[in-house]
Amino acid sequence: MAGTKAKQYDKTFLLDLLTDMLKIRRFEEKAAQMYGLKKIGGFCHLYNGQEAVAVGSVAAVDLKRDHVLTSYRDHGHALAVGMDPNVVMAELFGKLTGCSRGKGGSMHLFDVERNFLGGNGIVGAQIPIATGVAFASKYRGTGGVALCFFGDGAIHQGAFHESLNLAAVWGLPVIYLVENNHFGMGTAVKRVSSVEDFSVKAAGYDIPGRAVNGMDVLTVYEELSEVVEQARTDSRPCLLDVKTYRYKGHSMSDPAKYRTRQELEKYKEQDPILLLKARMLENGHLTEQEFKKLDDEMKHVAQAAVEFAEQSAEPPLESIYEDVYT
Secondary structure, three states: OHHHHHHOOOHHHHHHHHHHHHHHHHHHHHHHHHHHOOOOOOOOOOOOOOHHHHHHHHOOOOOOOOEEEOOOOOHHHHHHOOOOHHHHHHHHOOOOOOOOOOOOOHHHOOEHHHOEOOOOOOOOOHHHHHHHHHHHHHHHOOOOOEEEEEEHHHOOOHHHHHHHHHHHHHOOOEEEEEEEOOEEOOEEHHHHOOOOOHHHHHHHHOOOEEEEEOOOHHHHHHHHHHHHHHHHHHOOOEEEEEEOOOOOOOOOOOOOOOOOHHHHHHHHOOOHHHHHHHHHHHOOOOOHHHHHHHHHHHHHHHHHHHHHHHHOOOOOHHHHHOOOOO
C-alpha cells in the first residue's frame, strides 16, 4: 500500500518533500548544537519529528495568495515556506541579517513576501490573527486561505473557541491545524483534556473536523489539498487534529523526563523522513546513495547557515530605539 501511494507522484515532487524535511531536521539539529554553545540565547523550540506537518501542509497551498501563521515552534514552517536558512539562523543568533534584524529571535520568524505571518510568542495568539487574515482574504476576494498552526496546549485557550465560532458564523476560509504532539509543555493531553480526539470539537461550531496522521507527509498533503480547496470554494473553516510527535523537549530547557525512552523510540519508528524514504526506495524514486548525497547537502546547508550567522554583524546600539512606538 505504501508503495502504491508514493507511486502516484513524480520523483521531483517527492524529492522536494524529502529535501524540505531533511533541511528542517538538519537545521534544527544544528540550532540545538549552537544553543548548547550559547551562540543562540532566549527561548528556542525545536521541530524535530514534526517535519511532515509543515512540509505537507505548505505543499498544498499557493503562497501567492494563501497565508501561513504558527506558534513559537516556527523554524520548520519558516523553512517550509522557502525562507533562506541563512536568514533564519542569523535571526536565531540575533544578528542584523536576520529576518527581523535580530530583534525577533526564534519565536518571531516572519516573511511577508512569502505570506508567512509569523511565529507568535504568546500561546494561541495566532489563532484570532489567522481568523482576521481569512476575513481580509474573503473581503478582498483574493481566493486566499489561511493556515493556522498551533499546539494541543493552545486548544484550551478561549481565543480558540471564539475564533472558530466567528469563522463559522462568517464563513471564513481558514484551516485550523492542531499540531497534536501529545504534550502541552510537559503535560500529557489526556491529563488536561476531556477528549483526546480534538477533531470532534469542530461539531460544536458546525464545521468539518478531521484527524490526520501527521507522521506521513503524503497523508498530510492529500488531506490539506482537499480541505484547502473546500475552504477556497465554499469559504468554510475546518479543524484538523494532526497527530504528530516531537523528539525533543518543549524547549531547550526541557529535559523531557515526563516520557519514557521506549515511547520516544516507538515514535521514531514512524519517522516522517524515513517513511518517505522507504516509499521512494520501494518505487525506484530514490537510491541509498542519492539519499546520502541529499542528506549530506542538507547538513552542509545547516553548517553554511551557522557560518553566515557567525560572520554577520551585530545590530548597532542605536537600533534599540527603532520600531518602538512610544
